[in-house]
Amino acid sequence: MRQFIVALLVVVAVNLLLVAPEWWMPYTDFPYPWLATEMVMMVGLLWMLPAAWAGWVSGLLAALLLLSVALALSDLGTGLALGRPMNLLIDLPLAASVEHLLRGAIGGPLAWLTLALAGLGLVALMIALTRGLRHLAPAPGGLPLRLLGVALVGVGLLLNHYRDAWPIGLAVDSPALIRFSDQAERMRRTAHEREVFASALAASEGPVQRSMDRLDGRDVIMAFIESYGVTMLRDARYRATGEAALADLSESLVAAGLSAVTTTLRSPVQGGQSWLAHGSALSGRWISNQIRYDLFLNASGPSLIRDFDAAGYETAAVMPAITDPWPAGQRWGYDQIHDHAGIDYAGPPLNWVTMPDQYTWHYFQTAIREPAIDPLFAELALISSHAPWTPILPIVDWANVRDGSVFQRWADAGPSPGSVWSDGDRVRRHYARAVDYALRTAGEWAARDLGDGVLILLGDHQPAPLITGDKASREVPVHIIARDGALLADFLSAGFRPGLKPPKQGIGTLADLRGYLLAVFDGGQENPVLEPAPAKGAVAPSPH
CATH class of the missing domain: 3.40.720.10 (Alkaline Phosphatase, subunit A)
Incomplete structure (x- = not known):
């Protein structure tokens, strides 16, 4: 019973970690999902794989989960501060600007202490997530448990596919998959925009x-x-x-x-x-x-x-x-x-x-x-x-x-x-x-x-x-x-x-x-803007 209660608490906590940032996202049309399809798939994956794999699979899933949450919080932060989601291809240099602004607002020592505590908190969260997911992996079981794991993965994939359909769309979303796919699309479009702009400058x-x-x-x-x-x-x-x-x-x-x-x-x-x-x-x-x-x-x-x-x-x-x-x-x-x-x-x-x-x-x-x-x-x-x-x-x-x-x-x-x-x-x-x-x-x-x-x-x-x-x-x-x-x-x-x-x-x-x-x-009309407008979606959010 204790193992079951701990596993249930881990499922609730990880699911909340995935969906909570979506509740405050400033540019989404659906701010209140309560079930993340990735949570269903993670449980199914841990059940269907051999028990000997549970340790490193839990670590890998924790890293991906943490990266997803970091992307979501970054989207949330840039949305509140800059009115758009984050784009890794163009926003990584802003980390220095954040440190500079923090240092100017609360002073150097307190700013560095805040950043150090944030780093330690990140390490602690990674360890906690890995251990928590490890609790979801059951003791070595037979074929029925593995089949149930396969079924859960299938259910998660179906929910993800139909996440915008009624009535599934009223409560279900795929926050991690959205963050990864949106980020990849923004980076692709930005890379294309860079080529277009560079060509325009050359001419x-x-x-x-x-x-x-x-x-x-x-x-x-x-x-x-x-x-x-x-x-x-x-x-x-x-x-x-x-x-x-x-x-x-x-x-x-x-x-x-x-x-x-x-x-x-x-x-x-x-x-x-x-x-x-x-x-x-x-x-x-x-x-x-x-x-x-x-x-x-x-x-x-x-x-x-x-x-x-x-x-x-x-x-x-x-x-x-x-x-x-x-x-x-x-x-x-x-x-x-x-x-x-x-x-x-x-x-x-x-x-x-x-x-x-x-x-x-x-x-x-x-x-x-x-x-x-x-x-x-x-x-x-x-x-x-x-x-x-x-x-x-x-x-x-x-x-x-x-x-x-x-x-x-x-x-x-x-x-x-x-x-x-x-x-x-x-x-x-x-x-x-x-x-x-x-x-x-x-x-x-x-x-x-x-x-x-x-x-x-x-x-x-x-x-x-x-x-x-x-x-x-x-x-x-x-x-x-x-x-x-x-x-x-x-x-x-x-x-x-x-x-x-x-x-x-x-x-x-x-x-x-x-x-x-x-x-x-200078007395001469001209239009100095020679290149096309930025590629749509290069820095803007994708609709869901």
Whole structure:
């Protein structure tokens, strides 16, 4: 009896391990299966095989089960964070980013302790699963038990085959088989997409001459606001804060004699991997994954950096969040790269955020723009609105910013990331306040210092589905701000609208932005997006 009870508990536990992640999967049409067909087949397999094989078969099944659960949890994690399932071919490098984010949120020692405990937990689970499955293997038995094992394997295969049919589909699913098959299909499609994209790059446009005559030597600043998506302006939970921030921004611009036009463009990412959004906007190509990003950099294809360089502009990147070596910056072709180590900042880090946006703007203006001799094209990454969205600073008197030590008083301000993220409503409030700060800070800088320059102020991507919901658009606002009304008017024919409020319908993707800018600034319409769209399913979930 004891052996039977233990075996029954193992069956229930392993079945729960398989089906439970499906209950929370954000992109499945059937979130509540209670029976995994693999559980039926595993019991049958252990019964039908010779008892002498039970040890190594249990270990093999435990490893496959653990891999399946890891894939399911990875799909769940990337679904909640990035709005899509995991793709092994493109997402393995993100492990370092997870460690970096964890270290920034809770500190290095605690982050490493967390990862070490997770590793030990994985080993313990592997041992427990192997021993548990070993309990399912009966003592040496005769032909009837083996035949029953064969029957169970057959039942499991039939249930898997008809898992979408009524009424079986009401309660039965095959989580492990789905994870393995989906992952293999995503990798296959991504590999095909890599070949298509590489071929398109090989046939891409050659070097071109740029004059940017329409700008008449004006500086152009492209500033990405982290996590600034249309959710901030369309979701009822954030709309009031977003509209108030835009109203304040508009008031600052009008007082300074500046005007704006606005549209929305679709980002290739959500919740993270901002560099793919930056790369799409700069290159004029749809860079939706790391493979495309690396291929583009290896090909040294045309981009806004090289467009402005050809027109005699100095080019600069201001990247306060980059704390490690950044060889990609050199490959983009910037004349100047100002990463965290290269920015003279005497203030405190603010959890993941290395410095507040106000200091980034101040540093850009005083250390880069004012000393520049040639016209300047600069890309800025504004990170105060990056998760975990705590603390949120006030805007201080710009005359007091200096070396950033004025921000020292907020070194330990605000709640901890753990306390913010433990409450869904609280983290959403902090998100709205962080984007509000980013917009207002950008508006104050523009009113003070933009002068006759052109500011392209845009979001990089929507925040994670926790903030937006599972089915939110990936559109991000794009504001073009300048004193020259005639220059801005040229964008209206492309679908931009006057002012800061975005239109209801977007006009393409971030990969189209380069073409829109060149059509106005350089006076020649072109479509830099030469390759087909990514293969369907390369990073998207498969329906079940």
